[in-house]
Amino acid sequence: SSALLLFISIMTMFMSGVVAIFEYDLKKIIALSTLSQLGVMMFSISLGLYELAFFHLLTHALFKALLFLCAGVLIHGAGNTQDIRSFGGLSLNFPLVTVCMNLANLSLCGVPFLAGFYSKDLIVELACQYSWGIFILLMMFICLSLTVLYSVRLTYLSFVSPYGGGTSISVCESDYSLVGPVVILSFTSLVSGPILSWTHFPAPVLTFLPAFLKWGALFF
Numbered sequence: 001s002s003a004l005l006l007f008i009s010i011m012t013m014f015m016s017g018v019v020a021i022f023e024y025d026l027k028k029i030i031a032l033s034t035l036s037q038l039g040v041m042m043f044s045i046s047l048g049l050y051e052l053a054f055f056h057l058l059t060h061a062l063f064k065a066l067l068f069l070c071a072g073v074l075i076h077g078a079g080n081t082q083d084i085r086s087f088g089g090l091s092l093n094f095p096l097v098t099v100c101m102n103l104a105n106l107s108l109c110g111v112p113f114l115a116g117f118y119s120k121d122l123i124v125e126l127a128c129q130y131s132w133g134i135f136i137l138l139m140m141f142i143c144l145s146l147t148v149l150y151s152v153r154l155t156y157l158s159f160v161s162p163y164g165g166g167t168s169i170s171v172c173e174s175d176y177s178l179v180g181p182v183v184i185l186s187f188t189s190l191v192s193g194p195i196l197s198w199t200h201f202p203a204p205v206l207t208f209l210p211a212f213l214k215w216g217a218l219f220f
Contacts, residue, residue, distance in 0.1 A: 002046045002047075002048070003046075005042060005045065005046035006043065006046035006047070006132065006136065008042070009039045009040075009042035009043040009045075009046055010039070010043060010136060010139045010140065010143070011039075012035065012036070012038070012039035012042070013036050013039035013040060013043065013139075013140075013143035013146075014139060014142065014143050014146070016032045016033070016035040016036040016039065017032075017036050017143055017146030017147060017149075017150065018146065019032055020032035020033055020036070020146075020150040021146065021149055021150045021153060023150075024083055024084055024085055025082050025083065025084075026071050026074065026075065026082045026083075026084050026087075026154075026158075027068075027071060027075075027082055028082075029084075029150060029154055030064070030067050030068055030071055032150075033064070033067075033108065033147070033150065033151075034060075034064055036143070036146075036147060037056070037060050037064070037108075039143070040056060040120065040123060040143075041053045041056050041057055041060075043123070043127070043140070044056060044123045044127075047126065047127055047130050047132075049123065049126055051200065051201070052119065052122055052123050052126065053123075055118075055119045055122075055196060055197065055200050055201075056119035056120065056123060058119075058192070058196055059107075059115040059116055059118065059119045059189075059192055059193055059196060060108075060116065060119070062115060062185060062188045062189050062192050063103075063104040063107040063108060063114075063115055063116060063185075063189035064104070064108070065185055066100060066101075066103075066104040066182065066185035066186060066188075066189050067101065067104045067105070067108070069181055069182050069185065070097050070100055070101035070104065070182060071101075072178075073094065073097050073172065073173075073178050073179070073182065074087070074090060074094065074097065074101075074158065076172055076178070077090075077093065077094060077170050077171065077172045077173075078090070079170070084154065084157045084158055084164075085157070085164050086164040086165065087157060087158045087159075087161075087164055088157065088158070088160075088161045088162050088163040088164040089159070089160075089161070089162060089163045090158050090159050091159040091160070093171050094171070094173060095173075096173050096179060096182070096183070097173065097179070097182060098159050099186075100182050100183065100185075100186040101155075101158075101159075102155060102159075103186050103189060103190070104185075104186070104189055105151040105154065105155055106151075107189050107193075108147065108151055109147055109148045109151050110124075110144070110147075110217065112218070113193075113194075114189065114190065114193060115188070115189045115190065115191075115192045115193035115196075116189075116193070117193060118193035118194060118196070118197045119193070119197075120217075121217055122197075122205065122207075124140065124144070124216070124217045125207040125209060125213075125214070125217070126207060127140060128207075128209055128213045128216070129207060129208075129209065137213075141216055141217070141220045142220075144217060144220045145220040148220070
């Protein structure tokens, strides 16, 4: 049964990652990203790492809530459009939301010392210790790189690329009821990782791996 759960979770991570790369709806991309992370949690459970799955659930809840709130501010400010092709250059109009959304995206990708890193990297390293064969490891690393791909694509199309000619863009960052929760959640997505890992796991975890596996997650 654990092998079946492992296979289903890996396939879920893979398919949701691939679909997110070809999606243009802002909310759908974030929703598919959530599905991908649920795959990571189920993958963790299938390896018997229940505490780690719960830990990833908590950290992921914080930065994914931040992502959804940032998406809401962008949709509201860009004249209620969800199509990221009509966005572009929003970093000029939404500097604060841009910073917070990129913080959440980096946390999702597992950039060191942000919240997502503490749970995701631990799951990956312990999965490398379990000898499930090269196929599962390779699929896991491919799914990690897919996460980075759709996050970078979302950031590029929303904030970096030229303006897509959508509807009129209003600056709604002066509305504190919109920006306030975003700032608070940004703070939690910075510090929740270490704080939860210190309270969750009383003893430090040492994982001994060959160098290429140790660097694998960061490389991908």
